[in-house]
Structure formats: C-alpha cells, structure tokens
Amino acid sequence: MTDYTRILLTARPDKRGIGDYLFTRERVAIPSPAEGEILVKQTHMSLDPAMLGWMSPDTESYIPPVQLGEVMRSSGAGEVVESNHPNFNVGDRVMGMMGWTEYAVSNGKGLNKIQDSISTEMALCIFALPGLTATQGYLNVGKPKAGETLVVTGAASSVGSIVGQMAKADGLRVIGVVGSDEKAKWIVEELGFDGAINYKSDDLADKLAALTPDKIDIFFENTGGPIQQLIYQRMNTHGRIVVCGMIADYLSATPAPGPNWINMIKKRLTIQGFAMPDHFHEVPKLLGQLTPYVMQGKIKYRAHTIEGLDQAVNGLQMLFNGDNQGKMLVKL
C-alpha cells in the first residue's frame, strides 16, 4: 500500500451546518519521513465541538481557522510506523493534532507519547483536551469548595462528565443538564451525579429548583440554550460562571441573548470565558491536577466510536445534534 486517504476542508459552513459540501476526500502517496521526522499511522481521531470554530473564517476566534484546501484539523492518536527521530521508536503510541488523515509526518513537536499503562481510548477521552479543559475550567476558573453546588450543562459530554465527577470527588453537590433520558440515567447511575435535568422534556424551572435546594455556586456552561437564564437566576452570592462552550448557538445565525447584568451586581457574580490554547503551556500543571482524580478511580468515561475516516462528517453531525453517547471517536 503506497496511498492513503485524507480529507480537506474546501468550503466554509453556511446555514446548512455540517455536511459533505464542506469537504473533499483525496488519495495521496504515503510520504517518507525526513531526518528528524516520524511517520504516524493514525488509529483514533477525536471529534470535538471546537472543530466548528476551526472551519469558520472568523478571524476573531482564538485559533486561526483551517485554510481552504488544508487537511481538516483534529486531534487524534496513532502509532509510529517509521522513525528518523531520536526520541521516537517504531511502535510508540502518540497523540496530538493529526487532522483528518490516515497518515501524518511530524517532527514530533506537539506530539506526546501515550504511556503503556493507558489505553489509547482513555488517553483521548481523559488525558487530552477533555480532561485538560475540565481541569482548567472546573478547578482553576471555578475555584470549587466542598459543600457547594455545581450545575454543568452538556453534562454527559466529554468535558461535562469529567467536570461533574471531579466535583463529586471534591464533595460538591452536582446536577447535570443533558439532552436525553439515557444520558440522565448514565450520569446519575454510573457517574454518581446527584441529579439530572433533561432540557428537552423536563419542566426546567421546577426541576432545577427541586434539585438545587441551596441554589448554585458554580455554573459550568457547555451549551447555552434557555436553561442558561434559569441557572443564572439561581446563582448564590459570589457565584462563579465558567463559560466553556455555547454549542447551542454556534450554528445559529442570530445567537440568543444572554441574561441581564443586574444579577451580576446583586450577587457579585463572576463570569469567565476560557479556551485551552491560552493554557497549552500549563499542560504539565493541568495533568498534575487531573491525574490524582483518575488514579483514585474517580473518573469514568465512555467513548462513542465509529469506524472509518469517511464517517467523520457523520460523526460531527451526531456531535452537534447531541446524538452521541460518550466521547466521539473515529477508529481508523
């Protein structure tokens, strides 16, 4: 085999959202790594909400967009199949930004080896962006204290499920907002959340009030949507709102308005947005904060794995529709 498949971004998203019209598939020859380079055969691609931002030509976003004609950007994991690099051996498992491609040549920069004790799935579901994002947002922005109440939206997502489990481990009351009864059951029965709200079917105000008798100290926002206003109104004095994602609005031409700021003064709230590219230099510190939770068996995960590079577009659509059950991965 001398050819491989890769998928290029060749259009910008419009009102059709995510679809095949955005991408072009091509077959190219497998390159040989030069001195100081390695050839990686990707085994698992990660699909993440941030990828929508990378496709858009918005120059104000925190990472430059993928240029038209470039391989679609994504993180993933793979195996070193050729090495001309002193630090990598054939057979090493590595993770990093690989893109929608079966093979990638790299000088090693930005690639991390996966330790033998960790499965590739676990590396991508916890020790990659999901866990780092949860750690930065929950611990360093949210500043949790035992006994407080945390509400997380997108609670069954890769980030949200880790946030909730860290908070449970730290002695907080944790309520998760999800989009299906199956996800509600999973976060309560498997992950140990204190309660779940299905935003598609529950009476939001009543259920939120019933599940947060001491109101809310930390609001970890992954989604946006109408429940945002209700959670905001139930914040306690000196509450913290961590804005990690607004997936409900990313595809909307007219994003929904947010809450009025009077409550910011009455309750002396802090709302803080964050994005991981600001914190890539802190990854060792973040891993140091995250690892004890994992080592103590506090963090469960589930992967929603689909097969084949050609399924990546479908996988992204599932992610944005909330149809996935677990961290969205594409196995190659």
Next chain:
Amino acid sequence: MTDYTRILLTARPDKRGIGDYLFTRERVAIPSPAEGEILVKQTHMSLDPAMLGWMSPDTESYIPPVQLGEVMRSSGAGEVVESNHPNFNVGDRVMGMMGWTEYAVSNGKGLNKIQDSISTEMALCIFALPGLTATQGYLNVGKPKAGETLVVTGAASSVGSIVGQMAKADGLRVIGVVGSDEKAKWIVEELGFDGAINYKSDDLADKLAALTPDKIDIFFENTGGPIQQLIYQRMNTHGRIVVCGMIADYLSATPAPGPNWINMIKKRLTIQGFAMPDHFHEVPKLLGQLTPYVMQGKIKYRAHTIEGLDQAVNGLQMLFNGDNQGKMLVKL
C-alpha cells in the same frame, strides 16, 4: 429650636418610580445624646443610585432594604453639636450613613471624621462611596495596564468621572459614555478624557469604533442600555468587564437582555459584578490606593447641590433621569 424634620420611607416603589408617594415627612423633638453618644447636625446629604435598591423589598440585594416607617437611608456629612463621646468634640465634621434627617444621634460607629484639609463637599464627592467604588472597581477588578483602552458608561457620574480620571493618570486611553453634550464637553475638556459618546444622540456603533481604534480592554459598566452590546462586541482578548451599576434597568419591569456568551469564549473575557458592602473592611486599603491620585491633583469633581431636605425627592428624580451635573448633594 427643639424640633427637626426627618423623612421616612412609607411605601415601596412601583411603576411610578421615584416620587413623593414613597415618603412621609415628620417633625420630632431633637434628642439628647446619652453617655457615649454624639448629636450631629447634618449639613450635606448624598444622593446615590444605590438608594433605589435600599427602598425595594427585594431580599436578594446585598444590603437589607429600609423598613417601611424607618428614616430613609443615605450617606452624608455634618457637624458634631453635642458630644458625650471621648473621641468626638463639638465642631468636628463627620461623615457616614445619616439618613434623611436634619439631626442624628450616633455612638460614633461608622462615622469618620473629615480632615481639616478637606472640604465637606470633597469628602462626599471623592473620599466617600464614589471614590471607594471607583477604586475597587477600576483598580482591583479592572486590573488596568498602561496603554490599554477603557470605556466607562455613566462617565460624568460621581463614580464614572473618577474611574476615567484614574485611568487617564495611569496612561490608558479613556472614552466616556454620557447622556448630554454638556457632560461630553465636561469629561473631555475639563477631565481630559480622550473622547465622549452621547448615547442619546450619537451614532453609537460608528462613534465607538472611531474612538476605540485599538478596541477595548476594560469596560466599566455603570448604566446598561443599548450601548452595552456594542461595547461588549468590541472587547479585546482577555478583556475585563466591571459591572458596577445598571441604572437604565433598575426601574424597568422587564430588564433588557444581555449579550450572548459566545464572545466570552472567543475573547476569553471576564465579567465581574461587585458591590461595596463586600469591601467595607478594606476601606483603609482603598483609601491608600485612591489618595495618591487625589494628592497629585489628578481627580477633579463637581457637585450638583440643591438646598433643603424637602428637595431630596426631586434630587433623586434628577439623578435617575440623568439631569444632574455632578455628584448629587442636598445642602441642609
């Protein structure tokens, strides 16, 4: 003279807003101070936006409301006319929470003496809530850096005018939003702001863009209103939004929605609300931060003084209509 006048809050604000229907005037006998007490003849009452909150029965606000039948709460300054307290002498000028009254008996708690070198007006316009609020919000929440751009709404107000002048002294570019051409002229020509926007008559988006070529790093919000969204959209990465007041919405039955939170993530913004009762224990520190600006002649002020306790209701109406030119004071 053995009687004096005081004004009680005897109704809660409704859709009529501020008006005579809220208050009852009464004449009572001047009390004698007991051992450890002083009698103060109030000379200047301060009228502040926070007073609207104190009139409302909203239990979620940060200070308990004034009870019906109590003297309306306000800060002010006066002269000690009788003293049975070892730390106060007849003739001392003092400031603190005195209420809508010509005379007040106090045990001295919460009262501060006004130094001889400072006029009573200056004490109320700078070294009381306006200056302390500006200092906490601008320095400690806003965390300014020389070269940054700050936009302040309510820029001709007691707090806003101090914020802008501190920022100019620190080497920031400062743009103020005001409600009249007279105020615009005052903040630019007298206080040295780099520009002013009249939110009632200017083309807000165009003028804001023209006056903030490097966009905006700190947004000091005193008012709310439609310009909030425009300023929010022009924030730079890692910008800070200090929410100090929302006077445009306090009297509204349906406060205007705020901006969508997508920008919080894209720009990694922080929005923080604050209120001075959280910081009363830090007054010495705040005065230590504020005083150097004043001593270096960087902080000008103007008082809008009206005469007589019976004019207090009119004064509050002027304040909420933005008809005052300077810190609203009532001279008794």
